[in-house]
Amino acid sequence: MNCEKAENYLSAYLDDMLDPQLHTEVAAHLDGCAQCSEVVTEYRRYDTLLANTPRVSPSAALHDRIFNSPEFAAILRQQARANEAHPSAPQPAERRSANRGSPPHWGRIALQTAAVFVILVGSALLLKQGLFHSGPSTARHGSTPVIGNPNPNDAPLAAGNRVVYEHDGALWSAPESGPGLAQRLTPSNVQVSSVWSVSPDGKYVVYAEAGSGRLHVIRADRQGDTPLSSASALCSGAGICSVHPALVWSPDGTRIAYQAADGTLHVVNADGTNDQAITTSTQGLAISPLWSQDSLRLAYIQVNNAEQSVWSYDLVNRRASQLAAHADPANLAAVVEQMFWLPDAQHPALTWATWDATSKTITGIFTRDLLQSNTVRLTPADAHVTAAGFTPKQGTGLWLVGITQNETPALATVSATQPGLTITNSAPGNAITGIYWSPTGNTAAIVSEDGELSLATQNGASLASSKLNGVTGVPAWSPDGTHLAAQISVGIVSMRISNGQPASITHLLLGEPLLANMTMLWAPDSQSIAITAASGTYLSSPDNGHTFKQVDTQTAAGPFGWSVAG
Amino acid sequence: MNLITGTAVAGRSLTDEAATKQSDSVRERASVAEARATEQAWSFERIYDEYKTPLYNYIYHLVGNREQADDLTQDTFLKAFKALPKMDANLKLSAWLYRIATNTAYDALRRRKLIAWLPWQDLDHEPADVESADPQETIGTSELVHAALKRMPHHYRAALLLYTQEGFSYAEIASTLNIAESGVKMYLSRARHSFREHYRALEQGGGVTK
Numbered sequence: 001m002n003c004e005k006a007e008n009y010l011s012a013y014l015d016d017m018l019d020p021q022l023h024t025e026v027a028a029h030l031d032g033c034a035q036c037s038e039v040v041t042e043y044r045r046y047d048t049l050l051a052n053t054p055r056v057s058p059s060a061a062l063h064d065r066i067f068n069s070p071e072f073a074a075i076l077r078q079q080a081r082a083n084e085a086h087p088s089a090p091q092p093a094e095r096r097s098a099n100r101g102s103p104p105h106w107g108r109i110a111l112q113t114a115a116v117f118v119i120l121v122g123s124a125l126l127l128k129q130g131l132f133h134s135g136p137s138t139a140r141h142g143s144t145p146v147i148g149n150p151n152p153n154d155a156p157l158a159a160g161n162r163v164v165y166e167h168d169g170a171l172w173s174a175p176e177s178g179p180g181l182a183q184r185l186t187p188s189n190v191q192v193s194s195v196w197s198v199s200p201d202g203k204y205v206v207y208a209e210a211g212s213g214r215l216h217v218i219r220a221d222r223q224g225d226t227p228l229s230s231a232s233a234l235c236s237g238a239g240i241c242s243v244h245p246a247l248v249w250s251p252d253g254t255r256i257a258y259q260a261a262d263g264t265l266h267v268v269n270a271d272g273t274n275d276q277a278i279t280t281s282t283q284g285l286a287i288s289p290l291w292s293q294d295s296l297r298l299a300y301i302q303v304n305n306a307e308q309s310v311w312s313y314d315l316v317n318r319r320a321s322q323l324a325a326h327a328d329p330a331n332l333a334a335v336v337e338q339m340f341w342l343p344d345a346q347h348p349a350l351t352w353a354t355w356d357a358t359s360k361t362i363t364g365i366f367t368r369d370l371l372q373s374n375t376v377r378l379t380p381a382d383a384h385v386t387a388a389g390f391t392p393k394q395g396t397g398l399w400l401v402g403i404t405q406n407e408t409p410a411l412a413t414v415s416a417t418q419p420g421l422t423i424t425n426s427a428p429g430n431a432i433t434g435i436y437w438s439p440t441g442n443t444a445a446i447v448s449e450d451g452e453l454s455l456a457t458q459n460g461a462s463l464a465s466s467k468l469n470g471v472t473g474v475p476a477w478s479p480d481g482t483h484l485a486a487q488i489s490v491g492i493v494s495m496r497i498s499n500g501q502p503a504s505i506t507h508l509l510l511g512e513p514l515l516a517n518m519t520m521l522w523a524p525d526s527q528s529i530a531i532t533a534a535s536g537t538y539l540s541s542p543d544n545g546h547t548f549k550q551v552d553t554q555t556a557a558g559p560f561g562w563s564v565a566g
Numbered sequence: 567m568n569l570i571t572g573t574a575v576a577g578r579s580l581t582d583e584a585a586t587k588q589s590d591s592v593r594e595r596a597s598v599a600e601a602r603a604t605e606q607a608w609s610f611e612r613i614y615d616e617y618k619t620p621l622y623n624y625i626y627h628l629v630g631n632r633e634q635a636d637d638l639t640q641d642t643f644l645k646a647f648k649a650l651p652k653m654d655a656n657l658k659l660s661a662w663l664y665r666i667a668t669n670t671a672y673d674a675l676r677r678r679k680l681i682a683w684l685p686w687q688d689l690d691h692e693p694a695d696v697e698s699a700d701p702q703e704t705i706g707t708s709e710l711v712h713a714a715l716k717r718m719p720h721h722y723r724a725a726l727l728l729y730t731q732e733g734f735s736y737a738e739i740a741s742t743l744n745i746a747e748s749g750v751k752m753y754l755s756r757a758r759h760s761f762r763e764h765y766r767a768l769e770q771g772g773g774v775t776k
Contacts, residue, residue, distance in 0.1 A: 007759075008755060009755075010755070010758075011751070011754050011755035011757075011758045011759075012751045012754070012755065015729075015736070015754070017736060017751060039762070042762055043758045043762065046758065046761055046762060046765060047729075047730050047758075049707065049711060050711060050726065050727070050730035050731055050761075051730045051731060053627075053707075053708050053711050053712075053731070054708060055619060055620075055623045055731075056622065056623050056626050056632070056635075057618070057619045057622060057623070058618055058619070058622040058635070058636060058639055059636065062618065062622070062636055062639060062640060063614065063618075065636075065640055066614065066640050066643050066644060067610075067611070067614075069640070069644065071644045071648075072610075072644060072647065075644070075647050075648050078648075079651055489770075491713075
């Protein structure tokens with residue numbers, strides 16, 4: 001007997017459930033096979049582990065819930081009647097309830113089960129085929145209980161915060177509060193591309209149709225879907241532009257910047273008027289549009305022959321100016337990894353970090369004051385920077401960087417306006433690969449090469465004593481900076497942060513297979529987080545009694561957005 | 567409520583060993599309808615007392631949530647009480663109750679795909695956990711067991727739970743899950759294989775350490 005065959009019998013062998021001949025054969029194999037013996041030993045260990053897992057008992061209240069329930073009283077009455085009428089004959093099960101008046105409670109439960117089934121079937125259709133809009137006409141006229149609106153695209157979605165995401169060529173929207181599940185946001189006759197964006201106030205969603213790239217704006221309550229007539233050339237198909245799909249609302253919500261099929265950037269008013277190209281295709285591909293806080297400028301990267309230059313477009317005098325002919329003049333292969341406007345809107349300045357994919361290092365951090373004529377390199381040329389994170393919340397803007405100095409990782413700060421690097425903490429351990437500031441700028445999450453996440457305060461001078469390990473991907477800060485969610489190897493956890501220290505930890509999703517491109521996004525009120533996993537899409541509120549709902553059986557195909565309906 | 571009358575008559579004849587160990591009186595018969603109903607209530611109490619913890623524990627491990635386990639245990643007992651008087655006298659009570667529990671839990675697991683806010687208070691952790699040095703302690707063994715079970719296909723999970731936690735024989739598992747005894751061999755083999763894979767993966771996975 002070989003291992004492959006033996007493996008099928010190990011479990012029954014352990015239970016002594018094999019016939020004697022087979023038992024002897026397996027025993028003989030185990031004698032000579034350490035690997036299979038190990039499996040049997042482990043099975044035995046797991047059996048013990050399972051047998052010894054503490055039993056959980058119901059609360060004492062369950063007794064009264066059962067025996068004082070109307071259902072139990074009905075059972076007693078029914079038995080008394082049955083015993084009177086037919087002292088020994090079995091009673092047929094109740095089957096009348098669905099069609100006659102005044103159904104008994106179990107009948108109601110059966111009805112609810114039927115309703116659940118309808119939801120399940122309806123949603124399965126909805127999810128698999130996008131048929132929510134054009135469901136079978138019998139659903140509208142027949143006696144089948146209709147759950148929700150048979151023509152839901154005509155009905156406004158419930159008001160409140162709603163998470164938005166895309167899969168299967170449609171955008172879906174699910175409410176943060178209440179039991180509501182995901183409903184289709186976009187019309188059933190429109191195929192949606194992966195390019196879409198929620199307006200800054202959350203009230204609108206702009207999206208590009210798949211194929212044509214035509215832009216639509218729809219209200220967050222799925223009313224008033226409007227194609228923007230002139231803006232119809234968004235690069236949404238395959239090809240180079242899909243690598244950097246761009247659709248960005250200006251912070252004041254009046255304009256949308258988008259990338260057209262020819263690689264140029266356009267700006268269009270949110271009502272579809274005044275669509276204009278701000279770059280030309282001869283300059284190459286324009287990517288990564290970034291609005292200034294006052295919505296008056298749009299920074300972007302121009303890519304030509306794989307070299308990147310940094311630009312700003314002034315919407316007042318309608319002029320583009322080149323801020324840096326090369327993102328990193330010392331390394332022409334380096335690409336812009338991060339780019340931010342400095343917080344002082346009166347004094348416009350742009351800062352960016354460049355990345356070299358070959359050496360896997362940040363080759364430099366730069367700032368260009370728009371009122372000055374030259375770009376300033378902030379980090380010393382010989383600094384070995386492995387990660388960088390920017391916050392506009394500290395002074396004139398502050399970078400926190402992970403460096404390696406004499407083969408020892410350390411944290412350092414870099415002012416966004418002054419060259420120089422100040423080491424704040426020498427942290428032995430593995431190289432730092434990610435730095436993520438809380439939105440409030442009080443705490444930064446530091447992720448190292450081996451997946452350890454630690455929390456840094458005082459610009460990296462103080463590190464929390466506890467670490468989270470096994471972290472993959474990018475952690476997600478709540479907008480108020482009180483929670484940090486991270487994907488670890490056994491699932492997704494959320495830490496409540498108090499004074500830069502993890503105060504408690506909650507498992508949001510445990511025992512889920514990991515997704516390579518896991519996305520998470522906290523609601524604007526920081527109460528709930530949208531997460532997606534192989535088994536579906538979820539909303540979780542770690543603080544509000546730790547509620548958790550699965551809004552969709554499908555995985556979100558891309559990032560989340562939060563909208564506000566009503 | 568006081569449904570215990572002290573009379574040793576009851577409406578059901580139950581031959582299941584587990585049930586009869588403590589329910590000898592349940593074997594006897596009633597003649598008066600009213601008394602019989604009262605006695606049924608009484609035997610319901612006995613059944614509840616005997617099975618509340620094992621059934622609740624089983625359901626809890628199937629669905630992974632205490633609040634839902636409460637609801638489903640209630641559903642299970644009420645379904646059983648309603649159907650019990652109509653059941654054959656040779657009913658194997660234990661396997662039958664677990665079958666109802668299994669079906670009730672499976673149904674809920676199917677429904678859960680789309681419905682409900684579920685509290686996961688049993689997976690919450692207090693600051694002490696963050697300070698813990700050993701990942702196996704942080705995400706404790708029983709939680710690893712729980713998480714590994716959760717990753718398994720639910721019919722394998724049910725078979726493994728019935729065998730290891732409830733001490734069911736292959737024949738009893740077959741009766742409970744409504745499958746052939748040879749199927750139990752296959753279920754348990756795959757269940758153990760699956761549990762081992764998931765448990766090992768979780769054991770080697772990350773946690774919270776100081």
